Amino acid sequence: MSIEQAANTAAVSVKLPDFWRSDPAMWFAQAEAQFVLAGVVRDDTKYYHIISKVDQSVICHITDLVQNPPAEDKYAKVKARLISRFExxxxxxxxxxxxxxxxxxxxxxxxxxxxxxxxxxxNINEDVMKVLFLERMPQKVRPVLSISDGTLTKLA
Known part of the structure; x- marks a missing residue:
């Protein structure tokens, strides 16, 4: 098997989760990690993997990029569009x-x-975060936690 054939085989083995509407930036971070592990470097390959993992409710946001793919930077353009629409x-x-x-x-x-x-x-400071965190604790636990001087991590 040649190096080129091995790279193509690795590209096929990329396993991406379905698109995460609630956190597109982290989904793309996952996708990019998969691309690195599989040795995928070609723009076209990345683009088609991404297109294959978006459902009908998402693809309508990139219809123009799917029907008429750009000549260059297909992946970057799809990524930018999806992040801007769903972030x-x-x-x-x-x-x-x-x-x-x-x-x-x-x-x-x-x-x-x-x-x-x-x-x-x-830009929310630690004190505000502490108040927000404590408000979400059970009523019985709040008094004990509120007198603690610990960091938020220690409180949790």
């Missing part, structure tokens, strides 16, 4: 951080990670 805005992250993020059946460490993920890039 949660700073306002959306703040809204979710303030309203939708609760402990539920998560562990406190997982809730903290989710809270910090939503707060990333929003």
């Amino acid at each position: 949660i805005s700073a306002q959306g992250k703040l809204k979710e951080l303030l309203n939708a993020c609760d402990l539920g059946d998560m562990r406190p460490t997982h809730l903290l990670a989710r809270t910090q993920e939503l707060g990333a890039g929003l």
Whole structure:
């Protein structure tokens, strides 16, 4: 088997998860890790792998790029479009951080990670994050945690 045939075989073995509408940037990070592991470097190959993993509700956002693929940078253009269409805005992250993020059946460490993920890039200081985190703890636990001087990680 020649080197070129081996590279083509490796490219076929790329296993991407279905597109993550809720976190397109991390989905592309996953895809790029798979491309590196499989030795995929060609723009066309990356482009077609990505196109194959988006469903009907997503592909309508890149119809023009699918029907008439650009001559160059196909992958980069599809990536930029999908991230711009599906990435949660700073306002959306703040809204979710303030309203939708609760402990539920998560562990406190997982809730903290989710809270910090939503707060990333929003310039929210540690004290505000601590208040938001404590508000999501069970009522019986809050008084004990609120008097602790520990970091958020220790609280979780």
